[in-house]
Each structure stands twice: as C-alpha cells, then as structure tokens.
Amino acid sequence: MLNVFEIKSLNLYYHEKQALKNIDMIIHKHEVTAFIGPSGCGKSTLLRSFNRMNDLIDGCRMEGNIYYVGNDIYAKDFNVIDLRAIIGMVFQKANPFPMSIFDNVAYGPRCQGVKDKKILNNIVRQALEDSALYDEVKDRLREPAICLSGGQQQRLCIARAIAMSPEVLLMDEPTSALDPIATAKIEDLIAKLKEKYTIVIVTHNMQQAARISDKTAFFLLGELIEYNETEALFTHPKNPKTEDYITGRFG
Amino acid sequence: MLGISMISLVGVLILVLIFGFVFSKGAAVISWDFLWGDYHETVYDTYYDEGLDDTVFSRPEDLDDTIWFSSVWGVGFTDSVDEAGNAIILIVYVHQNSPLSSLLDKNEEGNFIAISNGQIVNKVIFGDNIILYGSDGAKRAAFLFDQATIIKDMITVTSGGGIRGSIITTFLLVIMTLALAVPFGVFTAVYMHEFAPKKSKIVKLLRRLIEMLSGMPSIIFGLMGAAVFIPFTSAITSADGGNLFSGALTMTAIVLPLIIAATEEALSVVPDDFRQASLALGANKTQTTFKVVLRSSIPGILTGTLLAVGRIIGESAALIYAIGTAIKDKIILTERSTSLAVHIWSVMSQEVPNFEMASAISIIILLVVLILSLLVKLIAKKFVIDPSLR
Numbered sequence: 001m002l003n004v005f006e007i008k009s010l011n012l013y014y015h016e017k018q019a020l021k022n023i024d025m026i027i028h029k030h031e032v033t034a035f036i037g038p039s040g041c042g043k044s045t046l047l048r049s050f051n052r053m054n055d056l057i058d059g060c061r062m063e064g065n066i067y068y069v070g071n072d073i074y075a076k077d078f079n080v081i082d083l084r085a086i087i088g089m090v091f092q093k094a095n096p097f098p099m100s101i102f103d104n105v106a107y108g109p110r111c112q113g114v115k116d117k118k119i120l121n122n123i124v125r126q127a128l129e130d131s132a133l134y135d136e137v138k139d140r141l142r143e144p145a146i147c148l149s150g151g152q153q154q155r156l157c158i159a160r161a162i163a164m165s166p167e168v169l170l171m172d173e174p175t176s177a178l179d180p181i182a183t184a185k186i187e188d189l190i191a192k193l194k195e196k197y198t199i200v201i202v203t204h205n206m207q208q209a210a211r212i213s214d215k216t217a218f219f220l221l222g223e224l225i226e227y228n229e230t231e232a233l234f235t236h237p238k239n240p241k242t243e244d245y246i247t248g249r250f251g
Numbered sequence: 252m253l254g255i256s257m258i259s260l261v262g263v264l265i266l267v268l269i270f271g272f273v274f275s276k277g278a279a280v281i282s283w284d285f286l287w288g289d290y291h292e293t294v295y296d297t298y299y300d301e302g303l304d305d306t307v308f309s310r311p312e313d314l315d316d317t318i319w320f321s322s323v324w325g326v327g328f329t330d331s332v333d334e335a336g337n338a339i340i341l342i343v344y345v346h347q348n349s350p351l352s353s354l355l356d357k358n359e360e361g362n363f364i365a366i367s368n369g370q371i372v373n374k375v376i377f378g379d380n381i382i383l384y385g386s387d388g389a390k391r392a393a394f395l396f397d398q399a400t401i402i403k404d405m406i407t408v409t410s411g412g413g414i415r416g417s418i419i420t421t422f423l424l425v426i427m428t429l430a431l432a433v434p435f436g437v438f439t440a441v442y443m444h445e446f447a448p449k450k451s452k453i454v455k456l457l458r459r460l461i462e463m464l465s466g467m468p469s470i471i472f473g474l475m476g477a478a479v480f481i482p483f484t485s486a487i488t489s490a491d492g493g494n495l496f497s498g499a500l501t502m503t504a505i506v507l508p509l510i511i512a513a514t515e516e517a518l519s520v521v522p523d524d525f526r527q528a529s530l531a532l533g534a535n536k537t538q539t540t541f542k543v544v545l546r547s548s549i550p551g552i553l554t555g556t557l558l559a560v561g562r563i564i565g566e567s568a569a570l571i572y573a574i575g576t577a578i579k580d581k582i583i584l585t586e587r588s589t590s591l592a593v594h595i596w597s598v599m600s601q602e603v604p605n606f607e608m609a610s611a612i613s614i615i616i617l618l619v620v621l622i623l624s625l626l627v628k629l630i631a632k633k634f635v636i637d638p639s640l641r
Contacts, residue, residue, distance in 0.1 A: 053531060058449065085533025095524035098547050107542070108532040157528070164532060 002029040003069070004168060004198045005050060010064035012045060014057070019045045021222045023064075027215075032190060032199045034213035034230065036206055038245070041219040043202045047170050050200065051087040052080050069167075085112065088161030088197075092173040094153035096145035096160070101137050104145045104156060108164040127163035130196075131155045132189050151182025158189065162197070169193065171201040175208065187212050206246055210234050218242045273617070277610025284369065285611060288413025289580040294373070295409075297354035297364050299402040308346045318343055319393035325349035326396065328372070328389035339385055340372040340392050342407070354405065366407060373406040414612060416580045417594040420495065423582065424574070424590055425563050427499035428506060433556055435503070436510030437545075443511075444518040445540050465508035473569030476501030480573060490585035493575030498590075501573040502566060506559035513558065517551020518544060550634035554627050561623045564616060567592035576600075591616055 005027040012020035020042045027033050035043035045054065052073065054060045066073050073083055085108070096104050105124040106114075114120055124141070128134035133155045137148070145156055154174055161169060171190075175183040190199060190212050203209050209216050210230060217227040218239075226233060226242045237243040244250055308325030318327040325346030333339050345351055345366055356362035372392060375383040377399040383392055447454045480497035484490050490497070521544050529539040545552075567590075575587030576597045582588050589597055595612050598605040 051531060053527065056527070056530065081533055081535050083533075084531055089528075089531040091524065091528065091531075093524060095522070095528045097525060097528070097543050107529070108534070111529075111532065111534040111538045111542070160528075160532065 003027070003067075004029050005200075006067040006070075007046075008065045008067070010046075010049070010062065010066065012042070012049065012054070012063075013061045015059040019222050020049075023224050025217060025224060025227055027198065027200060029198050030194065031214040032194050032201060032212055034209035034216045035200070035202045035219060036204075036209050036216060036245075037219035037225075038250070039204075040221075042222040043217075043219045044172055046219070047172055047200060047202050050168070050170055051084050051089055053084075053089070055080065085164055086166050087168045087170060088164060088166035090154070090157050090161055090169065090171045090174045092176055094150060094157050094177070096148070096153050096156050098144065098146065100142045101145050101148070101156065102141040105159050105163045107160060112164075123163050127159040130162055130193070131159035132185065132192075133159055149182070151178050151185060154178060154182070154186060155189065158186075158193075162193070166197065168198045168200065171199065173202050173204060176204060183208075206234075218245060220245070270617075273610045273613045276606050277608075277612070277614045280607045280611035281614060284410065285413055286418065286615075287415045289409060289411055290413055290416055290578050291580055292411035293409045295354075295364050295366070295370070295405075295407045296357040297366070297402075297405045297407070298357055299350055299354050299405075301350075301401070303350065303400045306348070308349065311344070314344060319389040320344070321393045321396035323399070324351055324396045326351050326366070328392045330389045333371075337386065338388065340387070340389050342366060342370045342372060343368055354402070357404065366405075370407040370409055373408050374404075375402060375406070376404040377402060412608065413580075414591065414594060414608075414615075416578060416582055417589050417591050417612075418615075419582045420574070420579070420588040421564060421590040421592075423495055423584070424498055424502060424570075425560055427495065428502040428563050429556060429559065431499060431503040432506045432510055432559060433552075436507050436555075437514050437552060439507075440511045440514035440518060441540060441545065444515050445544065446536070461508045461511055464504075465512065468568075469505055469566055470568040472501055472505050473572035475504065476569060476573035484585075488585045493573055493587045495574060495582075495584045495586075495588065498570055498574035501569050502563050505566065505569060506562055509559050509562065510552075510555045513555020514548065514552050517548035517555075520551070521547045550630050553630055557623050557627050557630075561620045564590070564619055565592055566590070567596055571596065 010023040216230045216233045310320045327344030331341040351366040378401040480500040484496040577587040579588040595609045
C-alpha cells in the first residue's frame with residue numbers, strides 16, 4: 001500500500017504553546033483516515049499542516065518533516081502553490097465565494113490558466129456530478145452560490161476542491177454545521193469519493209468516524225494516542241485513554 | 252427631555268430655513284436654458300441686402316395671441332423684461348425658410364448666422380434708414396419688419412446666464428479625479444491591508460497620516476494646488492495658470508484618503524474564509540486578492556467613490572486656486588474655468604451679487620448630492636456581504 005503522507009517527529013508551536021507533540025504517522029493512499037479527539041487536541045492543526053495552511057498563521061512554528069509521496073513539503077525550494085493545487089481542502093464552515101455556482105467550481109482551474117470554455121464546462125459538470133450536486137443545480141449554474149442551502153453549499157465546496165482533480169482531500173469537520181440529512185448525503189459522498197481520492201477527515205463525531213473511515217487516529221493534548229484500523233480502534237482500544245474517550249467518559 | 256426635544260427642533264428649523272431660502276430664491280430660475288445655455292451673452296451683428304421675393308409666411312396656428320407676427324419675414328416677437336426690469340423684444344418664432352435664418356455676418360465676410368428663438372432684438376436699421384430700437388416693443392417690431400425688404404444692420408443678443416460650462420467642468424473634474432484617485436486609492440489600500448506585513452510600522456504611520464489628511468481644511472490643499480500642481484501642469488501642457496488638470500490633481504489629493512479608508516474598511520469585512528478557500532485551491536496571493544477579496548469589496552469601494560464624487564462636486568475653496576474663477580462657456584482642459592460650487596462663489600462676488608443664480612446652482616448641487624447619498628444607501632442595502640446576514 002502506497003504512503004501518501006509520512007509524518008516524522010513533528011512538533012508544532014503557536015508562539016510558545018506547543019500544539020503538536022512528536023507526531024509520527026503514515027497516511028495511506030485511497031483510504032479514509034479520520035482524526036478524532038476533544039477540542040484543542042491538535043487534530044485540525046495537523047490537517048492544516050498537510051497543505052501548509054498553517055503558514056498563514058502568525059507565530060506558527062514547526063519542527064520535523066512531512067513527506068508527500070516521498071517529497072519533503074517543508075523543504076525550502078518546495079512550491080507551496082503546486083502543493084495546494086493537488087491537495088484539496090474542505091472547511092468546517094461552507095465558504096463558497098460570492099460568485100455564481102459555475103464560477104465557484106471553475107475558480108481553481110481558471111487560476112491554473114484554463115481558459116477554454118468547453119474544457120471548463122466539462123470540468124465543472126464532472127466535479128458537480130462527482131459531488132452529487134449536478135442534478136440539483138444544473139438549471140441554475142449562473143445563480144449566486146449563496147442561494148444554495150447549507151448542505152448544498154458544503155457539497156459545492158467539495159465540488160470546487162475536486163474540480164482541481166487533487167490527489168488528496170483534506171476535510172476539516174465538514175458536517176459539523178449541517179443537519180443529519182445533509183450530513184448523511186456528505187457521508188455517502190465521502191464513501192464514493194474514496195475510490196478516486198485519499199481522504200483525511202477531522203471529525204468531532206465518533207459515530208461518523210466509525211461509519212466512514214478505514215483508519216482512525218485519536219489525539220489528546222497534541223499527542224497521537226492511538227492510530228489503528230477503525231474497527232479495531234473502536235472495538236478493542238489498546239490505550240485506556242482511547243477507551244475513556246470513545247466510551248464517553250470525557251470529551 | 253423637553254429641553255432636548257426643543258434643541259433638536261431648533262436644529263430642524265434652521266435646516267428647513269436654509270432649504271426654504273435656497274428653493275424660494277432659486278427654483279424660478281431653473282429651466283432648460285439655464286442648465287444648458289451659455290453664461291455669457293453673444294452679440295450678433297448681421298445684415299440682409301438681397302431683397303425679398305414675394306413669399307408670404309402664414310402665421311402658425313399654435314402661436315400665442317401675445318405674439319406679434321411678421322408675415323413678410325416669417326418671424327414672431329413678444330414683449331418681455333430683462334433681469335434689470337427693462338422692456339425688451341424677444342424673438343420667439345422663426346420660420347425655417349425665413350430669410351432671418353441665413354443672415355450675413357457683418358464681422359466675418361461670407362459667414363452666415365441664423366437668428367433663433369430666445370435672442371433679444373437690440374437694434375435694427377432697415378433699408379430706408381428707419382430704425383427699430385430694443386425698447387420699441389414687439390408690436391412696432393412686427394410692423395416695421397412687414398414694411399421692410401432689406402436689413403442694413405441687425406443687432407441681436409443671446410440671453411446668457413446659463414451654467415452649461417460649469418456643469419461640463421464639474422463633470423470633467425469628477426471623471427478626471429476618479430480616474431486618478433480610484434486606482435491609486437484602491438491599490439494603496441490593497442497593499443496596506445493585504446500585502447504589507449501585519450505589524451509594519453510604515454503602514455501604521457501611513458494610516459495615521461491618511462487620517463490626518465482627511466481632516467485637513469481643503470483650502471490648504473488648494474494652496475498646494477497653486478504651489479505645486481499649477482506649475483507642474485503648466486510645465487507639461489500648454490496651460491498658463493489654473494487649469495482642469497491641476498484641479499483634478501488637487502481634488503485627487505483631497506479624496507484619496509476617503510477612498511483609501513473606504514477600501515480598507517471594505518477589505519477588512521471580507522471574511523478570512525474566502526482568502527483561505529482561495530489559497531487552499533492553489534491560487535496565489537495576487538489571484539486571491541484580485542479575484543476574490545477585491546471582488547467582494549466592490550460595494551464598499553463604490554460607496555467610497557460616490558462619497559468622493561459628492562466631495563468633488565461640493566468643493567470650492569481648493570478649486571478657486573487650482574482651476575480659477577473664470578466662468579467659461581467653452582471648456583478647454585488647459586484653461587481656467589469654474590466648477591458649479593465655484594460658479595456660486597463667482598456670481599456672489601460680483602459687484603451685484605446674483606442671489607437667484609447662486610440659489611439655483613445650489614439646488615442643482617443639493618439634488619446631485621441627495622441622489623448620490625441615496626445611491627450609497629441602495630448599494631449598502633443590496634450588497635451586504637457580512638456572512639452572518641446571508
């Protein structure tokens with residue numbers, strides 16, 4: 001099985017405060033990996049270091065290495081723009097741009113210099129179909145994206161990410177602001193997307209992690225406590241802290 | 252409670268008084284001729300020596316009863332009074348085939364002049380040295396014209412008192428100023444808000460300076476215009492003294508802080524989510540700034556621009572130096588002229604202040620500013636980008 005990400009003794013600080021402590025882990029291709037843990041445990045921080053979004057935060061400092069298919073993404077000559085183009089990200093709050101549905105999905109390819117209308121049409125259609133949104137919006141592609149419902153907006157953000165045909169999809173609590181029906185739709189979508197993409201998802205919802213992921217990592221206070229096959233982690237947790245968390249004794 | 256409401260009542264009363272005064276003085280002056288007419292009177296000195304054929308013009312049926320008609324020359328006169336209250340003869344109708352529509356110019360050989368509605372008859376000398384004076388009245392004018400076959404000399408005057416030149420100057424000034432100030436202001440704000448390091452001391456200093464500039468009396472900008480921009484524009488164009496370019500540069504200095512502040516404000520309410528989403532899609536900083544962030548702040552920038560337009564239209568002190576106070580009918584960019592606000596100043600500083608005209612121009616300015624502020628409100632309502640209000 002191919003390694004997509006290889007994290008080696010990663011330490012991350014916000015100013016003086018240490019957010020991640022000595023993380024070592026490997027993320028495999030075409031699997032769904034879920035990060036769980038209580039708020040402030042560093043799971044989102046780790047996710048954001050995969051596409052170097054932490055660079056944007058003042059006072060964020062990192063030690064150690066992250067390799068993406070063997071390349072050190074924090075190396076000096078590594079092009080972060082190219083990295084973000086092949087690693088898509090979906091945020092906690094749906095954040096469509098204030099433009100039309102079509103322009104939202106076409107945004108990424110356009111920034112890469114795709115101008116041909118036919119190609120753009122195909123990309124947008126494919127991305128919307130892959131994110132199970134096409135049938136709902138095919139008649140109103142020119143309408144503002146803000147008119148969509150919350151769940152539709154989040155699927156639009158997924159469509160926007162996969163329009164770049166990325167290798168990896170990072171999802172930062174994508175369903176935390178959605179109702180159960182919209183959440184179920186996104187979970188179905190993730191199961192489908194798994195065939196094409198490697199997915200890393202941060203979630204607060206342990207049932208969700210159990211339902212959709214192949215592997216689960218449990219974080220606590222910046223440390224990786226346990227990382228295993230999802231089924232094994234939820235049925236036979238090796239670490240007592242994991243057991244406490246998944247049985248709801250704290251969190 | 253009562254005291255406060257009494258004070259606010261006095262405030263409202265003062266406003267009502269100002270508006271009432273301006274409207275009662277100026278409303279009667281406003282007409283199409285006022286808005287689009289020449290300010291200066293033009294004197295035409297003409298003659299007609301060919302002799303007439305036998306054409307008889309019939310009096311048009313829709314012509315008012317108070318109009319005296321000459322069927323030989325196809326022209327209608329009416330009695331009127333000028334601003335000083337003297338009786339004048341006003342030409343109110345000229346038939347399209349009338350010989351008066353192609354009279355020869357006394358001052359320029361071979362040049363034709365058409366007598367048209369609204370001109371005032373000053374003096375006419377007919378073939379047998381019979382003279383019609385401007386004070387003789389419309390009835391006598393029609394009578395004498397019907398007797399005559401040639402005109403030795405005819406002097407007519409256009410009425411003047413229009414503000415077309417100042418309207419055009421104001422319009423040009425707005426366009427030229429915005430063409431400079433909007434790009435400069437927007438790019439400065441974008442640099443300060445998006446690209447400069449967050450804790451940059453230079454940016455902080457710049458912001459403080461801009462705040463200071465926006466509170467500075469405009470007459471000081473006018474001095475700067477006179478000291479810097481007039482010599483500068485005179486050096487690179489054929490201008491000599493105040494001109495529209497130096498006016499636009501001075502106004503740019505005045506409205507730049509306004510546009511920078513409005514743009515920064517607009518940029519600061521763009522949710523960070525947009526920037527992150529764009530960067531996460533592999534867009535670079537420039538693409539993110541111009542395709543997403545700036546696009547979302549267009550309503551705010553537009554609002555700032557409209558406020559700037561209001562400021563340009565209302566500015567007088569600075570422009571007295573920078574463009575000058577000479578009221579012109581034909582606008583040349585490198586020459587002196589007046590904006591509407593300075594036009595008010597000019598007509599009020601004549602020997603006999605013209606209150607009516609000043610009030611009429613004030614009404615125009617007030618209306619434009621009112622429309623602008625309504626537009627600002629409309630834009631603010633239509634493009635709310637605060638995500639919490641979606």
